[in-house]
Amino acid sequence: MLIVLRKPASSPEQIDQVVFYEKPFLKFERLLETYLAFAPRGFRSFALSMPAWIKDKLFQKSVLTKALSNALGKTIDWQSRLLFSQHHLSHAASAFYPSPFERAAVLTLDGVGEWTTSSLAVGQGRRLKILKEIHFPHSLGLLYSAFTYYTGFKVNSGEYKVMGLAPYGKPRYADLITEHLVDVADDGSFQLDMRYFDYATGLTMTTKHFHQLFGGPPRPPEAEISQREMDLAASVQKVTEDIVLKLARSIRSQTGEKNLCLAGGVALNCVANGLLARENLFDNIWVQPAAGDAGGALGAALAVWHLHLDGQRPKLALSDRMQGSYLGPAFSDEDASTALNTCGGIFTRYSESELLTHVTTALSAGKAIGWMQGRMEFGPRALGNRP
Amino acid sequence: MAFLKELLAFLRARKKLWLAPIILIMVALGGLMILAEGSVLAPFIYTLF
Numbered sequence: 001m002l003i004v005l006r007k008p009a010s011s012p013e014q015i016d017q018v019v020f021y022e023k024p025f026l027k028f029e030r031l032l033e034t035y036l037a038f039a040p041r042g043f044r045s046f047a048l049s050m051p052a053w054i055k056d057k058l059f060q061k062s063v064l065t066k067a068l069s070n071a072l073g074k075t076i077d078w079q080s081r082l083l084f085s086q087h088h089l090s091h092a093a094s095a096f097y098p099s100p101f102e103r104a105a106v107l108t109l110d111g112v113g114e115w116t117t118s119s120l121a122v123g124q125g126r127r128l129k130i131l132k133e134i135h136f137p138h139s140l141g142l143l144y145s146a147f148t149y150y151t152g153f154k155v156n157s158g159e160y161k162v163m164g165l166a167p168y169g170k171p172r173y174a175d176l177i178t179e180h181l182v183d184v185a186d187d188g189s190f191q192l193d194m195r196y197f198d199y200a201t202g203l204t205m206t207t208k209h210f211h212q213l214f215g216g217p218p219r220p221p222e223a224e225i226s227q228r229e230m231d232l233a234a235s236v237q238k239v240t241e242d243i244v245l246k247l248a249r250s251i252r253s254q255t256g257e258k259n260l261c262l263a264g265g266v267a268l269n270c271v272a273n274g275l276l277a278r279e280n281l282f283d284n285i286w287v288q289p290a291a292g293d294a295g296g297a298l299g300a301a302l303a304v305w306h307l308h309l310d311g312q313r314p315k316l317a318l319s320d321r322m323q324g325s326y327l328g329p330a331f332s333d334e335d336a337s338t339a340l341n342t343c344g345g346i347f348t349r350y351s352e353s354e355l356l357t358h359v360t361t362a363l364s365a366g367k368a369i370g371w372m373q374g375r376m377e378f379g380p381r382a383l384g385n386r387p
Numbered sequence: 388m389a390f391l392k393e394l395l396a397f398l399r400a401r402k403k404l405w406l407a408p409i410i411l412i413m414v415a416l417g418g419l420m421i422l423a424e425g426s427v428l429a430p431f432i433y434t435l436f
Contacts, residue, residue, distance in 0.1 A: 025397045032406060054417030059390060112435060142435075199435060 002071065003329045012072035015081065019304045021296035022087035024060040026114035028053060030136060034200055042201025060084075083308065085300035087113025088264070089121075089130060091291075094299025095263035096123035097306060097313065098321035099286040104259035105251050109244070109266035111141035111156070118247075118264070122255055126306040126313050131255075137200045138191045140243055141265050143182060146197055147236040149205035151229040152219030160380075163271055166237035169230030173214060174238045180213055182239065187254075188247030241272045248281045258283040263299065267291035268380065289325040290379025298327075298378070326385060328376025336372075 005012065031053070035046045056063055061082060068078040085093075091108040106121040106128070117139035120132040144162065145155045153161050181197075184190045194200060196210040211217050219229055248260065260282040262273065268291045277285050288295050305311040314321070331339075337347040350358065359369055370387075377383045398404045 025394065026401075028410075029401065029403065029406065032409065036409075050413065050417055051420065054414055058414070061393070062390065 005072075006329075012076055015072075015076075016309070017081050017083055017304050018064070018068060018078065019083040019085055019300040020060065020064060021085055021090040021293065021300040023084045023114055024057055026086070028058060030112075030115045034136070038201040045201050045203050048203070083300075083304055085303050086116075087296060088116040088119040088133065089128070089303055090296040090299040091263040091288075092119060092121040092123070092130060092261075092299065093128060093303035093306070094290070094295040095261035095267075095286070095288045096121070096128055097299070097302040098288065099259070099261045100316050100320075101259040101261065101284065101286065102316060103257065104261045104286070105255045105257035105282075106261045106263070107247060107251060107267075108264040109140050109247075109262070110264035111145060112136045112139055117141065120247075120251055120255075122257065123261070126311065128303070128307065134189055137194055137197065140190065140240060142197070142199055142205070143192060144236055144240055144266065144269075146199070146205040146210070147232055150210065150214065150218045151232050152221050152223060152225075154221070155205060159265070160268070162233045163237060163269055165225070165230050165233035166271070167234070169227065169232070169234035171235040171238035172231045173235035176213060177235055177239045178242075181210075182243075184243055184246060186246075187250035188243055188245075190243060237269075237271065240266070240269060241275050244269075244272045244276055245279060245281075248276055248279070252281050259286070260284070261286045261288070263288040263291045263295060265292045288379075289322060289377075289381050292380065294379055322378075323375075325378050325381055325383060326375040327378035330375040331372065 001015070001018075004010070031049065035042050061079065061084075064082055065079045068082075069076075072078075088108050088110065091110060091113075092106045095108065096104055096106045101123075103122070103124040106119075106123055108116075108119045108121070110117055115135045116133045117136055118134040119130050121128055121130040123129075144159055148158045148162050149155050151162060151165070153159075178184065180193060182190050182192050196207055196213065198204045198207045206218065214232065216228075219225070244266070251257070251260065260276075262285065267273065267287050270287075273285070273287055288299075290298060306313065333347075333349065339345075340347045359371075362369055371384075372386055374385045376386050394410065395404075395407065398407050
């Protein structure tokens with residue numbers, strides 16, 4: 001918000017609403033009911049997670065109001081301007097509203113929001129309606145994260161490594177996954193067998209049944225990667241792709257929509273997205289570049305504008321509402337010079353040809369270069385402005 | 388007070404008033420524990436918790 005307010009002639013008074021991308025009460029309801037359903041199993045996880053809720057998260061509204069007052073001014077009634085959007089509505093809005101489509105089906109696939117892990121919505125003009133949902137603990141994102149954990153990577157950030165590892169392996173375990181872990185219906189909806197997963201109430205992702213099924217304990221982080229991990233990665237990637245394709249097929253026939261928008265963490269799986277595009281199930285596919293939770297903030301803001309304030313969508317053919325995803329801050333030569341001076345660095349201005357000569361010489365000598373130009377990319381996408 | 392009103396409105400809308408005593412007891416006991424201990428741990432997998 002501070003970066004947005006850096007624009008000339010903008011002030012905090014011009015902010016009509018502030019929106020948070022999920023509903024804390026609804027998430028707390030899910031946690032509490034899950035712990036009650038599994039009790040007494042999960043007590044350790046309960047005892048570890050509850051203090052953060054009781055201290056801060058349950059009081060998100062007052063925490064945010066206080067933070068806004070401190071950062072942007074105490075004279076504005078921030079509480080009355082603060083809204084909360086549902087997690088998957090935020091994702092769906094982030095996928096549909098910036099897309100170039102007047103109408104589209106919207107598929108969100110995620111770890112978990114409040115209760116929802118996957119949703120199907122249909123957008124038309126400024127309207128967006130969620131039609132179907134799959135609820136926790138049945139989650140495609142968390143199935144993938146379970147394998148991320150099992151192959152020794154960090155949950156919620158190492159998934160791209162599993163995707164990158166997949167082409168080095170063979171999907172030897174794919175049948176085992178579909179026979180034991182996940183039951184996929186004809187329409188692509190799915191249910192997980194929770195005997196194999198610990199995430200609902202535990203402190204890890206997988207149980208001893210999972211380890212027995214795949215023949216050993218999880219790979220310790222930083223241990224050597226073997227063919228087994230590559231095969232596991234290929235297997236979960238294959239199952240994920242099959243589920244995404246099945247879901248897409250059923251969405252096409254159920255909604256009759258010709259365009260599909262995607263968001264949610266699983267939509268960062270560009271290999272599955274590429275396969276989906278090549279299958280030609282839809283005339284057009286549009287994926288929110290910041291498909292993870294960061295993009296939820298953007299979607300929540302768009303949902304407030306279009307659904308709450310009845311704001312019109314701009315002429316679709318004429319606009320790129322993601323602005324190429326270059327939505328982050330930009331810095332001038334003066335900003336760079338000041339920042340370097342304060343930390344003892346040296347700022348030198350070169351012409352473009354001098355700069356390119358310096359950079360190519362340094363790269364040929366095996367040196368690392370940091371490159372900054374224009375506005376920073378929004379979302380986990382390297383598009384050339386901050387390599 | 389505003390928090391309690393909002394929480395009750397939420398539970399009523401969700402038809403889950405039965406959760407109210409559990410939440411209130413937890414908040415009261417948890418508040419005391421946090422005051423005694425001073426800090427809380429960061430959640431381990433943030434999307435889940």
